[in-house]
């Protein structure tokens with residue numbers, strides 16, 4: 001039986017294009033229309049042959065689940081990590097599980113756009129939805145991000161090439177790109193600012209000064225000449241509606257959240273003259289959803305710890321890399337993310353040393369290190385749910401295929417039931433669980 | 441089945457003003473009587489009321505959640521541990537969803553309306569409402585600066601406007617229509633605002649007056665259960681009184697609910713007085729026009745997180761030095777929002793004046809079914825201050841003690857000194873129960889007559905009304921005991937109210953190409969999925 005499902009949301013990157021046409025035959029995806037190469041690879045390989053594993057050996061799903069419960073229930077301080085490639089319903093189930101176990105919970109934000117969130121806590125953020133970019137943005141800035149390669153349809157659907165209510169395509173938009181190298185995104189720019197490595201803070205500060213009519217620029221800053229900076233500030237101010245996108249080139253270069261604070265303050269200051277917004281160019285499909293769900297359930301966006309029975313927030317303390325590197329956690333549950341492939345060496349290695357449980361549709365690098373691997377039905381392929389785009393617009397994802405395993409949410413709920421049964425004593429509000437490794 | 445026996449029942453809708461009565465509950469509803477053998481709670485000497493109804497609060501959705509994210513310091517001093525029956529979370533001005541549900545229930549409130557839902561982000565609002573336990577909820581959808589609404593008003597195309605509004609209410613899972621600074625939000629896209637009812641709305645060739653007039657009519661013609669819910673132009677500006685009076689004039693007999701009137705009640709200042717109270721003039725109009733209702737937006741001294749769809753206002757507030765963080769969000773074709781965390785100080789002239797003007801409105805509007813208790817949570821302060829505000833209204837000595845601590849000039853700028861009124865328990869019940877339920881068109885809320893939802897609150901009478909209203913002895917939600925002696929004992933999932941949709945032609949034929957061109961998502965992915973979020977309750981139209 002062949003069918004075509006229209007308006008499917010691609011969950012691969014933070015653009016969440018919601019216009020894919022997925023052709024399905026015999027419960028298999030046979031073609032992907034309208035998507036980019038990244039989405040085709042994702043959907044055409046939706047049926048990965050994976051099996052549950054315990055200690056690297058194939059196991060039944062229920063045996064693997066039991067082994068996972070065993071690990072979680074006996075952990076003194078568990079880390080729940082990931083959440084960026086699943087739906088908000090699963091993210092909520094992960095928060096509930098972390099709360100039940102007095103665990104720490106953190107999302108991939110802490111190694112990508114977390115600094116942007118910290119910056120929001122310092123200066124706020126003037127922002128907009130991507131349709132506003134399409135409808136109004138006549139000046140576009142891409143800072144430390146490379147959408148042409150990482151968000152391939154961003155230009156056409158939302159930004160540089162899009163035609164909207166007030167602005168009609170490339171010729172009516174000016175494009176500024178700031179990066180340390182001439183990326184594919186930079187090649188088509190009207191103005192390319194080649195930054196010195198780690199020069200972001202300096203350049204943003206200089207631009208802010210120029211915008212505000214203060215002269216602290218001297219001969220130049222961060223690898224740019226005075227003339228370049230002046231040209232840029234002129235171009236920025238000429239916008240009738242400008243939008244500034246930033247990526248990990250800004251958030252993860254030296255200065256991290258100070259860089260982003262300066263970018264947010266620049267965009268804020270530009271609003272004295274004209275209208276401006278700023279949008280973090282978030283990478284993973286639903287990393288924005290993890291910030292949302294954690295915030296509405298706990299008050300905090302990431303780096304949350306429940307060891308006292310209530311949520312505490314402390315980036316640097318309860319962020320995953322820090323918890324692992326310091327040896328503060330004695331078990332880990334990784335959901336819909338691949339830290340072994342993305343974390344710094346030491347932190348990644350710890351995931352192989354402590355008992356780690358992985359829930360993921362794919363047999364990821366982290367799954368290879370894990371004590372228990374639970375395959376799941378990917379949100380948006382084997383399970384319905386809600387995802388949030390980089391601009392926080394929510395979108396529904398559909399169930400397209402019947403996959404052999406439960407969804408992330410279902411597995412997380414089963415784990416929560418399992419640990420509740422296994423350690424009933426802990427259930428009744430054990431609010432004083434000790435932090436592993438601190439001896440307190 | 442349960443009988444609450446012999447309490448003093450305050451239920452203005454049924455004319456019970458402290459009458460000793462039994463309240464009988466069966467299958468979640470109030471019934472006439474029960475067999476004598478059923479379970480009985482002895483309420484002798486206790487006060488019994490229906491569950492509270494909050495007509496206007498910001499409790500869920502993108503703007504509320506961004507407020508949570510940017511203010512970790514707001515939560516840090518107010519952690520909420522989990523218990524065997526409840527989830528953990530945090531407060532204070534922007535509590536997490538679970539804590540929002542618990543804290544409302546702990547004060548005896550069982551229905552709350554989220555005041556500002558952007559349709560494009562409606563799914564987010566419903567996700568949070570689903571995680572807000574115990575309460576029944578509804579959401580008001582923002583339409584006063586919507587591209588299609590303004591275009592149809594300009595074209596004078598009433599029919600298409602109505603079709604579109606019905607569609608957007610249904611698609612977003614909204615309960616009623618909300619208008620915020622009509623025209624101002626649209627102008628903010630062009631770095632501008634409106635200052636009065638006859639200012640031009642750039643790009644659309646309409647005026648705030650036309651927007652309000654048209655939507656007042658349309659709301660009546662559609663027969664939506666709730667009055668048009670309006671946040672007027674010029675919020676917070678000294679001298680905004682004439683705009684607010686002129687806006688009230690527009691109602692001309694049609695149902696109009698003006699929200700947080702306190703912020704719109706400022707006369708022009710004079711030497712030494714940055715503003716003067718306009719409460720008397722406004723109260724006089726409300727008293728003369730039973731079709732107009734208002735909620736106060738009472739200021740509470742202490743921290744607040746201002747958040748509103750009035751984005752240009754928030755920009756101005758921030759520019760004037762109010763706060764250290766500014767959030768703005770422009771939502772394509774529809775609306776926008778702004779957030780600025782601030783603190784209301786009893787030492788500042790303006791803060792004190794705002795506090796006093798709110799009280800004046802409460803005390804000057806004669807019919808408590810026209811003036812409702814809100815703090816425009818969390819704009820003027822958190823909803824958890826309601827018991828304190830009730831005490832200010834009921835206990836004149838306490839009120840005067842508090843007024844005596846304020847700057848003299850602020851007191852002089854208002855007429856508070858002349859106001860002797862003390863609210864009675866019956867009037868409190870009208871202001872917090874029967875009144876808002878009536879204006880929302882909720883037949884089964886706000887009273888304890890036969891057929892009503894069995895949301896029942898039992899209070900211990902106390903001389904300290906704040907303590908009394910902060911700590912009900914029992915709260916029942918649809919017959920289920922949810923709060924006992926201040927503790928949550930059960931946290932059932934509440935329902936979400938939507939209006940009956942009558943008529944309306946299909947809009948998708950003309951809307952689909954508009955979506956293609958100007959939205960960033962597909963039309964198919966826009967409506968909130970009714971099966972995904974449940975349960976809903978359909979409320980009949982007028």
Ligand code: SF4
Pocket residue numbers: 010011012013014015016017035036037038039150151152153154
């Ligand atoms: S741009 Fe991103 S969301 Fe869009 S189709 Fe490509 S991978 Fe998917």
Ligand SMILES: [Zn+2]
Pocket residue numbers: 496497498555699700748816819
């Ligand atoms: Zn409000």
